[in-house]
Amino acid sequence: MEKELKDWLNIGRGSTAEVFEYGPGRVCKLFREGYPKEYVDLEYKNAEEIFRLGVRTPKPFETIVLEKRYGIVYERIEGKELLELAIENEIDSEEMLDILVRLHCGLLQKHSNNVLSYKEFLTAMIKGKGDENQLLTDAINMLPDGDCVLHGDFYPSNVMIESDGSPVIIDFMNVCHGPALYDIARTFFLLRNNNETLACSYLKKMHIYREDVARYVSIIEECRRYEE
Ligand SMILES: Nc1ncnc2c1ncn2[C@@H]1O[C@H](COP(=O)(O)OP(=O)(O)OP(=O)(O)O)[C@@H](O)[C@H]1O
Ligand SMILES: [Mg+2]
Missing domain, CATH: 3.30.200.20 (Phosphorylase Kinase; domain 1)
Incomplete structure (x- = not known):
């Protein structure tokens, strides 16, 4: 049976x-x-x-x-989520960020046009909710283009750590291509929802100023209500 x-x-x-x-x-x-x-x-x-x-x-x-x-x-990845390791105090938040930053920099060095552009992704998400938000759609279309591989949801619960310490990225629904700054802004936004200090120290470790991501962050904030 x-x-x-x-x-x-x-x-x-x-x-x-x-x-x-x-x-x-x-x-x-x-x-x-x-x-x-x-x-x-x-x-x-x-x-x-x-x-x-x-x-x-x-x-x-x-x-x-x-x-x-x-x-x-x-x-199957044999390991634990990066976030879980930090919550259980197996690593501290500095170590968690160092792993996250190293992994993110590596990912952002990859290039592809075989996934949606982040603009297509964001506008499809808005349309999918049946809303004709022309102002927001125009603002998205005016953002820069790029061909870096973006995860779209790069956060410590979407990274698993194998028993030998190797990090593995999971969860690919929001993967797209575009400028690296979009993905950095998105991670900053996700971290900031839980911990402002952690989000700021993530940006610092990425060598990015808040002003550099401000434009993306405000669009991400506006798109938030369309997310599943
Ligand atoms: N390949 C895998 N091997 C082992 N465990 C996995 C694997 N993929 C996912 N998991 C576990 O299942 C959890 C949920 O998976 P995933 O993040 O893909 O789901 P989701 O519903 O898309 O999550 P989110 O809430 O981030 O949208 C992961 O955080 C991880 O603990
Ligand atoms: Mg997940």
């Missing part, structure tokens, strides 16, 4: 999905019911591209449907 979802071992949870053990060395990221297939396909495509570029990320294997939910089968 085929195994049912309730028999699977849950090993992780995010805002959009649950992650289950899925055979040796693999996990399945199973999105919540009703989560659109086109978004799941987008994450899969992003995961393939970022893996192809040689960034240390879990290899994506296939997409599946299970009990009316879409899922992505990934290589």
Whole structure:
């Protein structure tokens, strides 16, 4: 008899999905019911591209449907979230930021045009909510272009640390391309939502002034209400 979802071992949870053990060395990221297939396909495509570029990320294997939910089968990463390590005091916040900054600088050195541009991503998110916010759309279109690989959600809970200390980036729904400053602004914004001091010291370690990201941060703040 085929195994049912309730028999699977849950090993992780995010805002959009649950992650289950899925055979040796693999996990399945199973999105919540009703989560659109086109978004799941987008994450899969992003995961393939970022893996192809040689960034240390879990290899994506296939997409599946299970009990009316879409899922992505990934290589299993044996380790803990970077955020978890800091919360459990296995590392301090300085060490957490140093790991985050080193990893982010490495990622931002990669280039691609095989993922959405961040402008397409942001405008699609606004349109997806059925809102014709022309002012915001115009402001997005006037932002600079670029071809750096951007994670879009680069935050300590989307980094896992393997037992040998190697960091692995996960969660690819918001991956896009554009100027590095957009992704730095986005991480600053995400960190600042929890801890202003930490967010400022992240920028400092990245050698970026607040003024350099101000324009992006205000757009990110405006786009916030359109996020899932
Ligand atoms: N390949 C993997 N191997 C092992 N654990 C994983 C893997 N992918 C995800 N996880 C675990 O599951 C959690 C949720 O995964 P993920 O961040 O992809 O979900 P999400 O719903 O997109 O999250 P968010 O709340 O950031 O949107 C992770 O934080 C991690 O603990
Ligand atoms: Mg996540």
